Amino acid sequence: MEEKPRVLTIFNIVTATLLSIATWMVFFYAPLEAVMGEVQRVFYFHVASAWVGMLGFMVAAFAGVALLRTKDLKWDNVGLASVEISVVFLLIAIITGSIWARPIWNTWWTWDPRLTTTTIMELIYAAYLMLRSGIDDPERRARFGAVYAIIGFISVPLTFLSIRIFRTIHPVVIGSGDPSSEGGFDMTSTMLQTFLFSLFVFSVVYVNLLWHRIRLGRLANQVEQLRMKLMQ
Amino acid sequence: MFLLQEGPADTLAYMIAGYAVIFGLMFAYLISLIVRAKNLKQDMEVLRQIEDKNTSGQKDPHVVSDYQ
Numbered sequence: 001m002e003e004k005p006r007v008l009t010i011f012n013i014v015t016a017t018l019l020s021i022a023t024w025m026v027f028f029y030a031p032l033e034a035v036m037g038e039v040q041r042v043f044y045f046h047v048a049s050a051w052v053g054m055l056g057f058m059v060a061a062f063a064g065v066a067l068l069r070t071k072d073l074k075w076d077n078v079g080l081a082s083v084e085i086s087v088v089f090l091l092i093a094i095i096t097g098s099i100w101a102r103p104i105w106n107t108w109w110t111w112d113p114r115l116t117t118t119t120i121m122e123l124i125y126a127a128y129l130m131l132r133s134g135i136d137d138p139e140r141r142a143r144f145g146a147v148y149a150i151i152g153f154i155s156v157p158l159t160f161l162s163i164r165i166f167r168t169i170h171p172v173v174i175g176s177g178d179p180s181s182e183g184g185f186d187m188t189s190t191m192l193q194t195f196l197f198s199l200f201v202f203s204v205v206y207v208n209l210l211w212h213r214i215r216l217g218r219l220a221n222q223v224e225q226l227r228m229k230l231m232q
Numbered sequence: 233m234f235l236l237q238e239g240p241a242d243t244l245a246y247m248i249a250g251y252a253v254i255f256g257l258m259f260a261y262l263i264s265l266i267v268r269a270k271n272l273k274q275d276m277e278v279l280r281q282i283e284d285k286n287t288s289g290q291k292d293p294h295v296v297s298d299y300q
Binding site for chain 2: 041049102213227
């Protein structure tokens, strides 16, 4: 692995500091929600995790387009890194959503359109990770990954819009004033600040992890190339 | 569910569980990145040693190292 750039070390420190501030805001700055109580605090990082999930799948689709246009395998590394991170964060969003739902909806799970489309999206990208590991030829694997990431991206807007297209009990957070939305909830200004700051911080965490994962992918490629060379 | 209650619902345990999942999974992913990087560095080291051995012993003239 190439020498770790100094700017990445600084970026790690900035990311950890921002995450600490966001955590402090969630627990000490944002007020206690009047009806739901403490569990409402899960909402800040739950939405931010879902946002990172969708952001990462979007980046993977862009990387897929870039790979098909340029045939440069570095985009495969970007796509894989992005999908892997997003699968983890979307899993966090699904589990925390379920934990929030237990006291609020009185059930751990319901096949609501938002929950269903999110689960399908998670499974689509989990399958991406599993299927590509079964292809040995790097170029074929990259092409497959690119096409899969582009087609799989259809699930992202479908999931985002599912609470507007279908009848659902899932709260509408972004654009809750929209008359087409079935339900939403009001936030105080400090809640809104905490929410927006959490979205920003999780985006930074995503970029940081993406950088590390891309470096890891490069190292894996170097090891693979050296191994192939020695086997010749 | 909360129509007849007076104050906020007692949902502290769910909040703790939620944040345990958030930080637990993030930490686990971070550890997985570190472990994978460490394993790959070890693999690289071993492969380089084999490569050096091959080139110094001239056992295989086709293998030329560019990983110095």
